[in-house]
Amino acid sequence: MEERIIAAGFGGQGVMALGQMLTYAGMVEDKRVSWVPSYGPEMRGGTANCNVIISDDLIGSPVVIEATTALVLNKPSLDKFEHSVVPGGKLFINSSLISTKSTREDIDVYYVPANDIANEIGNNRVANMVMLGAYLEATKMVGMDSIEKAFYKVFGENKAHLLPINKEALEKGAEAVRK
Amino acid sequence: MTVVFERTTGLTEVETHYCPGCTHGIIHRLVAEVLVELDILDDTIGVCPVGCSVLAYKYFNCDMQQAAHGRAPAVATGAKRVHPDKFVFTYQGDGDLASIGTAEIVHAAHRGEKISTIFVNNAIYGMTGGQMAPTTLIGQKATTAPYGRDEETMGMPLRMSEMLATIDGAKFVERVSVDTPANIRKAKRAIKKCFQVQLEGKGFGIVEVLSTCPTNWGLTPVESLKWLKENMIPYYPLGNFKSPEEVE
Amino acid sequence: MEKVLMKGNEAVCAAAIAAGCKYFFGYPITPQNEIPEYMARELPKVGGTFIQAESEVAAINMVYGAAGAGARVMTSSSSPGVALKQEGISYCAGAELPAVIVNMMRGGPGLGSIQPSQTDYFQATRGGGNGDYKTLVLAPADVQELVDLTIEGFDKADYYRNPVMILGDGFIGQMMEPVVFKDRSDVELPEKPWATSGTKGERKPNIINSLYLGAEELEEHNIHLQAKYAEMAKNEVKVESFGLEDAELVIAAYGTTSRICKTAISKLEKEGYKVGLIRPISLWPYPFNEFEKINDDCKGVLTVEMNTGQMTDDVQIALNGRMPSYFYGRTGGMAPTPEEIVNKVKEILGGDR
Known part of the structure; x- marks a missing residue:
């Protein structure tokens, strides 16, 4: 098994943290993992993306060219990475901000109204966790226990009070996929 | 028989390479005497520059580091941060400190590094053969200013002490000269005070010493002392620009 | 020891501190800014010192001073900044000072880009500064190897009294991977009787120097350095x-x-x-x-x-x-x-x- 993920959005949408949560959780489950960010001027409000690999075997290139999964949180990211997904792969689209549909028919596409769900919960900033919840439900890549452990690693113990709202976001995201 | 004069133990017995009449020897001796009088010679790390005093590591009788051109304050910073309880000084010329090493001296002062700098200003590059220094006077000839320094294209001579005195981290700044016995005694007092500023943990200190270069000035040693007095002191006024009492 | 997920730029710092490095002098440049930031945050906690120098040139010369004073010391930069450090690296090699220099390479020439590259291979392996000298150049391919080579790099630097370069690329610096730090609490750092730390009146002055004005003297020094490099070439190949x-x-x-x-x-x-x-x-x-x-x-x-x-x-x-x-x-x-x-x-x- 080798899961190669691209998570992309604009700066501030939390795609880096989303990727780190997955990476940590994979490590907690003793899988081989790597996380590589895009970095540079595009981090200042432009598009940001990170590559995550979760694998049973040694990881070769940490750069994801042929993704098994892409999570896109804004339109430019869909345009950029829609065709990076291998046939049979998965594409998660933040349908709150992306009104167009994917043209791909050889992959599984999930439309998740991540910002709408996040707003319903009461915090627009957890849209990334809604996307992650949807992804976890569809792939079962890592367990929720591991994600919880990862939460503390990524956000620090002093953000413990934010765990409930993040868990709720994960659950609502999962629900969106189950529908 | 009574001993009336002897070599300071602050200097090694190595014969210096300085030209006849050059005042580096006097300044070396003053620094060494102060190190001995303050009883810190055995707890001192000196840093010497590139320029005429490049070989000073052979002359000072203490641990020494030889630094790249202009970088002595950075090297001294590294040594002092590792050994905050040791006395650390740099000995630099005008090319080293006022030209290639301006960033290093300004920022060592700016950080308030607890180091002491002896800045020997003789208004010329000595070691490389008489090229123009940032401190070369207007009209003064140098091998790279064969028609004399011209303000229009070469700028006015740089007054480092005045400039450094504007920096908060610099706690002691004084310009002295070694052209007369009286001035030599004043120079020694300034060096001692500067070193005490470091020993008391107050911050960065510098003593600018106006010095001669008979060889590259093309003058005799005696003429050189006279030239220093008549040309350098009017442009580079002697005196204290800053001391801790004044700061506090 | 526990497995932790770390960015390469932070892992190299943690490795340095684990190796006993307490002094870091650096200057900001992308893509290695997490290194000075980590050191500024963590070194004071272990009684160490971080200085943001006024330039890369000053930083490497602070390294020279600290290494000459007997400390384990590191600096880091990325390609154009490492170009500026070449003066000091050459001086360290000439004066036989141990130090670790990290280069997280970016695109060049000139200001180039901030994206990953390996464009400083020649600069690192040929001796980027003046004179006949070599630095041990180690090129990790993952974050764990970055940690292991950095720790080993400090030991080798001390053993050979020579600068060691950790040559990473932007990916190695920015990538997060799990790492394990081996327990080094029982490792004792070597004595440095050659260092300048004040004579205390107990020995002759120590001198840190790369100047040999006599041609014969300098040739002799170079023969000594080459013998050292030959020993490194024999013992330090990793593949x-x-x-x-x-x-x-x-x-x-x-x-x-x-x-x-x-x-x-x-x-x-x-x-x-x-x-x-x-x-x-x-x-x-x-x-x-x-x-x-x-x-x-x-x-x-x-x-x-x-x-x-x-x-x-x-x-x-x-x-x-x-x-x-x-x-x-x-x-x-x-x-x-x-x-x-x-x-x-x-x-x-x-x-x-």
């Missing part, structure tokens, strides 16, 4: 390789590029191509002898780098005309893709199978 005995083609690559090549090699294997790999871990000393293990029927060696082919010089020296040398690379911050490498290998070996 990973596989498949050399039956490879149709061998790829030579280091750092992140070697990982991309491994992905390409396993793709090629599935298509029936036998491709071996030589991954130099020490770029200087270079693992020349490893190339002798390549079978005689091999069609050649393909060097893959994120530059325009700097390592091919060493590959060709190693091959000594025995078989052809090929090159594939991307520059400017572009990384080669496994597919591009697969295609290049097929082009050399002739068509699809």
Whole structure:
């Protein structure tokens, strides 16, 4: 098994943290993992993306060219990475901000109204966790226990009070996929 | 028989390479005497520059580091941060400190590094053969200013002490000269005070010493002392620009 | 010890501190800013000192001063900044001072880009400053190796009294991977009786110096340095390789590029191509002898780098005309893709199978 993920959005949408949560959780489950960010001027409000690999075997290139999964949180990211997904792969689209549909028919596409769900919960900033919840439900890549452990690693113990709202976001995201 | 004069133990017995009449020897001796009088010679790390005093590591009788051109304050910073309880000084010329090493001296002062700098200003590059220094006077000839320094294209001579005195981290700044016995005694007092500023943990200190270069000035040693007095002191006024009492 | 997920730039700092480094002098430059930031945050906690120097030039000269004073000390930068540090690195080599210099390489020449590259291979392996000198150059391919080589780098720097360069690329610095730190609490740092720390009246003055005005004296110093480098060349070669005995083609690559090549090699294997790999871990000393293990029927060696082919010089020296040398690379911050490498290998070996 080798899961190669691209998570992309604009700066501030939390795609880096989303990727780190997955990476940590994979490590907690003793899988081989790597996380590589895009970095540079595009981090200042432009598009940001990170590559995550979760694998049973040694990881070769940490750069994801042929993704098994892409999570896109804004339109430019869909345009950029829609065709990076291998046939049979998965594409998660933040349908709150992306009104167009994917043209791909050889992959599984999930439309998740991540910002709408996040707003319903009461915090627009957890849209990334809604996307992650949807992804976890569809792939079962890592367990929720591991994600919880990862939460503390990524956000620090002093953000413990934010765990409930993040868990709720994960659950609502999962629900969106189950529908 | 009574001993009336002897070599300071602050200097090694190595014969210096300085030209006849050059005042580096006097300044070396003053620094060494102060190190001995303050009883810190055995707890001192000196840093010497590139320029005429490049070989000073052979002359000072203490641990020494030889630094790249202009970088002595950075090297001294590294040594002092590792050994905050040791006395650390740099000995630099005008090319080293006022030209290639301006960033290093300004920022060592700016950080308030607890180091002491002896800045020997003789208004010329000595070691490389008489090229123009940032401190070369207007009209003064140098091998790279064969028609004399011209303000229009070469700028006015740089007054480092005045400039450094504007920096908060610099706690002691004084310009002295070694052209007369009286001035030599004043120079020694300034060096001692500067070193005490470091020993008391107050911050960065510098003593600018106006010095001669008979060889590259093309003058005799005696003429050189006279030239220093008549040309350098009017442009580079002697005196204290800053001391801790004044700061506090 | 516990497995932790760390960014390369932070892991190299944690490794340095684990190795007993308490002094760091640096200047900000992308893509290695997490290094000075980590050191500024963590060094005070272990009684160490961080200084943001006024320039890379000042930073490396502070390293010189601290190393000369007997401390374990590190600086880091990225390509243009490491170019500025060459003066001090040469002085450290000349004065035989141990120090660790980290270069998280970015695209060049000039200001170049901030994206990953391997464009400082020559600068690092040929001695980027003046004079006949060498630095031990270690090129990690993952974060764990970055940690291990950094810790070892401090030990080697002290042992040889020589600068050691950790040559990473932007990926190595920015990538997060799990790492484990070995317990080093029982390791004692070596004594440095040559360091300047004040004579205390108990010994003759120690002098840190790279100046030898007498030609004979300097020649003697250089002969001494070369003998040291010869010992390093004998003892410090590090290399990973596989498949050399039956490879149709061998790829030579280091750092992140070697990982991309491994992905390409396993793709090629599935298509029936036998491709071996030589991954130099020490770029200087270079693992020349490893190339002798390549079978005689091999069609050649393909060097893959994120530059325009700097390592091919060493590959060709190693091959000594025995078989052809090929090159594939991307520059400017572009990384080669496994597919591009697969295609290049097929082009050399002739068509699809």
